[in-house]
Amino acid sequence: MSAEELYSIKMRASKKENGTDVHISGAEKIVEAPDVDIFANALIERGMHHSKGEADALNLKINKVCKENIIYLDALSVETIEVETWEKGQEEIKKYLKETGIDNPQDVMQFLDETYAMRGAMLLDVDRLIRLEPDKKRGIRATNMDQERMKGDRIGNEKNHYEEAIVLATKVANCPGIIGEICISDDPEYVTGYVSSKEIGYRRITKMKRMGSEKGGRIFLFRGTDAEEQKAIDFLQNQHVIVRNVPKKICKKSDMKRPQKWDKIDKALVSLKENHLFRTMKTIESAQSSHITIDGKDYVLMASNNYLDIASHPSIKSAVVESTAMYGFGSGGSRLTTGNTVIHNALENKIASYKETEAAIVFNTGYVANVATISAMVKKGDTVFSDELNHASIIDGCRLSKAKIVTYAHNDMDDLRKKIQENPCETGIVVSDAVFSMDGDILKLPEFLDICEENQLFSMVDEAHSTGVIGKTGHGIREYWQEKRQVDILMGTFSKSIGGEGGYVAGETRLINYLRNVARGFIFSTSLSPVTMAANLAGIEVLEKEISRVTKLQYNVKYFCTQLGKYGINVKSETAIIPVIIGDEENALTVSNYLYENGYFISAIRYPTVAKGAARLRVALMSSHTEAELKKCAELIGKALLMK
Numbered sequence: 229m230s231a232e233e234l235y236s237i238k239m240r241a242s243k244k245e246n247g248t249d250v251h252i253s254g255a256e257k258i259v260e261a262p263d264v265d266i267f268a269n270a271l272i273e274r275g276m277h278h279s280k281g282e283a284d285a286l287n288l289k290i291n292k293v294c295k296e297n298i299i300y301l302d303a304l305s306v307e308t309i310e311v312e313t314w315e316k317g318q319e320e321i322k323k324y325l326k327e328t329g330i331d332n333p334q335d336v337m338q339f340l341d342e343t344y345a346m347r348g349a350m351l352l353d354v355d356r357l358i359r360l361e362p363d364k365k366r367g368i369r370a371t372n373m374d375q376e377r378m379k380g381d382r383i384g385n386e387k388n389h390y391e392e393a394i395v396l397a398t399k400v401a402n403c404p405g406i407i408g409e410i411c412i413s414d415d416p417e418y419v420t421g422y423v424s425s426k427e428i429g430y431r432r433i434t435k436m437k438r439m440g441s442e443k444g445g446r447i448f449l450f451r452g453t454d455a456e457e458q459k460a461i462d463f464l465q466n467q468h469v470i471v472r473n474v475p476k477k478i479c480k481k482s483d484m485k486r487p488q489k490w491d492k493i494d495k496a497l498v499s500l501k502e503n504h505l506f507r508t509m510k511t512i513e514s515a516q517s518s519h520i521t522i523d524g525k526d527y528v529l530m531a532s533n534n535y536l537d538i539a540s541h542p543s544i545k546s547a548v549v550e551s552t553a554m555y556g557f558g559s560g561g562s563r564l565t566t567g568n569t570v571i572h573n574a575l576e577n578k579i580a581s582y583k584e585t586e587a588a589i590v591f592n593t594g595y596v597a598n599v600a601t602i603s604a605m606v607k608k609g610d611t612v613f614s615d616e617l618n619h620a621s622i623i624d625g626c627r628l629s630k631a632k633i634v635t636y637a638h639n640d641m642d643d644l645r646k647k648i649q650e651n652p653c654e655t656g657i658v659v660s661d662a663v664f665s666m667d668g669d670i671l672k673l674p675e676f677l678d679i680c681e682e683n684q685l686f687s688m689v690d691e692a693h694s695t696g697v698i699g700k701t702g703h704g705i706r707e708y709w710q711e712k713r714q715v716d717i718l719m720g721t722f723s724k725s726i727g728g729e730g731g732y733v734a735g736e737t738r739l740i741n742y743l744r745n746v747a748r749g750f751i752f753s754t755s756l757s758p759v760t761m762a763a764n765l766a767g768i769e770v771l772e773k774e775i776s777r778v779t780k781l782q783y784n785v786k787y788f789c790t791q792l793g794k795y796g797i798n799v800k801s802e803t804a805i806i807p808v809i810i811g812d813e814e815n816a817l818t819v820s821n822y823l824y825e826n827g828y829f830i831s832a833i834r835y836p837t838v839a840k841g842a843a844r845l846r847v848a849l850m851s852s853h854t855e856a857e858l859k860k861c862a863e864l865i866g867k868a869l870l871m872k
Contacts, residue, residue: 232261234258235293236290237267239255240287241287253283258374259377293468301402303375304430305429306430310434314438317433321423324410336352344443346445351367351368362461373396376472389420390477394430394471397424399469404452404463407425407451408424409446415442417439419438419441420436441503442840516540529850531829533725535848536771536778538774538777541727544770547765559758560754571765574765575765576589576590576732578768582703587741589733589744590764591753594690594721594723596621596753598624598625601625601733601747602622606657607629609655611657612658614659614660615636616635616636648683657687660676660688660690662692662694663694663805666838669801670694673709687716690719700778715735716735722767784858785804788806791859804850805848806847809844817834819845823845830845
């Protein structure tokens with residue numbers, strides 16, 4: 229390379245989400261030959277570490293640029309408009325559009341919603357309100373541009389929103405037929421956007437969207453003939469431009485003050501509230517059952533994991549009273565010191581018998597059971613294969629183990645086989661929910677076990693939402709599939725159908741002995757109270773004796789899905805979890821609040837429990853719900869979805 233030659237470097241980074249490549253970062257530079265290596269490495273570093281996630285794929289293109297074809301432009305003048313809220317920022321956009329000679333600003337702004345899923349910019353004919361991009365999904369990519377660089381300019385991999393935006397805005401403003409531009413960043417941590425034109429310059433608006441929102445887009449405002457339309461597209465996509473005299477961002481003294489220790493927390497809370505992700509708790513004044521009392525008012529509870537409605541069963545209450553009289557309340561220590569009682573041993577024996585395993589071990593919560601077990605079974609150098617929709621406790625256990633984590637497509641046994649072949653290991657474990665907690669679908673257990681056996685991998689299944697729910701008598705995933713083989717590591721909880729508290733793992737005696745001696749969540753936790761253990765034991769006995777509760781729950785599932793179908797809500801579920809997908813977080817809250825106002829307590833599940841844009845109602849049925857209650861609930865959901 230000659231030192232005087234110029235080269236274009238373009239970087240695009242993406243990650244996989246639900247099998248689709250999602251763009252997370254992009255940048256370009258036009259640099260002299262000696263600087264190619266430096267800038268290329270900086271862009272790679274930037275693409276691999278982004279606030280929207282770690283890249284799965286990164287493309288880097290380097291092409292020689294003909295100097296004679298470059299246009300040099302002076303940067304637009306810059307003005308900053310300080311606004312207190314993003315709503316006021318939207319009002320500033322309307323003002324700008326009117327200054328640009330657009331009489332219908334609201335009509336133009338409605339097109340912003342269509343830009344969020346686009347890879348490039350929208351080219352909008354402002355008079356006819358017609359989109360002009362040849363590829364509506366891809367949009368127009370304004371590329372081949374950079375700022376003029378002086379000797380001594382700092383080279384870094386971080387994104388300079390301010391300077392890069394001015395460069396792009398300057399090129400667009402000088403494009404034939406373009407009368408202006410609106411830009412909102414899709415970076416969730418950057419809420420400042422801009423409007424620009426050749427006449428008014430570059431106008432920064434400090435808040436154009438909610439903090440934490442990934443919704444962002446760009447509209448090029450076009451006014452001209454058909455011939456000018458093609459010239460505009462060609463200029464934006466192909467013309468090389470270098471922008472001179474790009475102003476540096478001037479930091480006011482108030483911007484340079486040292487951050488206070490609570491600033492990050494305060495910012496996070498504001499972001500949660502603006503994006504309808506802030507959570508609050510309702511205080512229940514009665515026992516967990518199909519009906520509860522909140523603020524003195526009766527509600528039908530359709531959000532509880534107490535699927536068989538035995539949390540306040542007379543047998544459990546009696547067990548609590550008797551065990552309190554016998555043992556008191558506190559356990560006094562960990563299981564390996566002074567916290568082990570006759571009732572602790574009795575519960576573990578009962579679980580092993582119920583799940584048809586040699587032994588069992590009880591943990592303080594289901595979360596701890598998963599985290600402690602996975603991090604005990606695999607270490608650095610081992611591999612764990614995990615379903616992409618596994619519960620957070622499984623995900624956290626995988627991370628804490630420091631093993632290599634390989635995520636396979638949801639309940640996709642072909643993809644699991646492929647991932648195992650691509651990632652051979654000496655020691656590994658395959659872990660999955662039995663019933664997935666947010667979608668209610670069921671693991672394909674027979675094929676899952678086949679794969680584990682074929683590859684000499686430990687099988688681990690979380691039965692939190694399957695015990696008491698699926699299978700003819702509620703025994704869970706193995707009974708549902710009539711599977712004789714045992715899972716190596718069968719995890720479950722007492723806090724769902726059993727109506728109690730805590731988690732467990734059942735399996736061979738050697739597994740349980742190993743966990744008692746290695747699982748840190750067991751070793752270093754004060755054991756659960758004997759009272760809790762007695763209640764759990766009574767809960768299992770109720771589950772065994774009152775099979776009619778299981779039968780009624782399974783009937784309610786079919787009945788409720790049928791009722792939802794009458795309102796065009798097609799949900800197929802064989803479990804107590806009925807997801808009604810809404811998508812938008814604000815809409816999900818609105819529907820949940822409407823149901824609450826009408827006497828039904830159903831939770832709106834939002835990010836980070838589910839993916840952004842996948843908010844839903846998570847209806848959780850009980851065996852004690854009546855047909856009338858289920859029919860009315862389906863009717864209310866149908867009405868609420870029409871209203872939104």
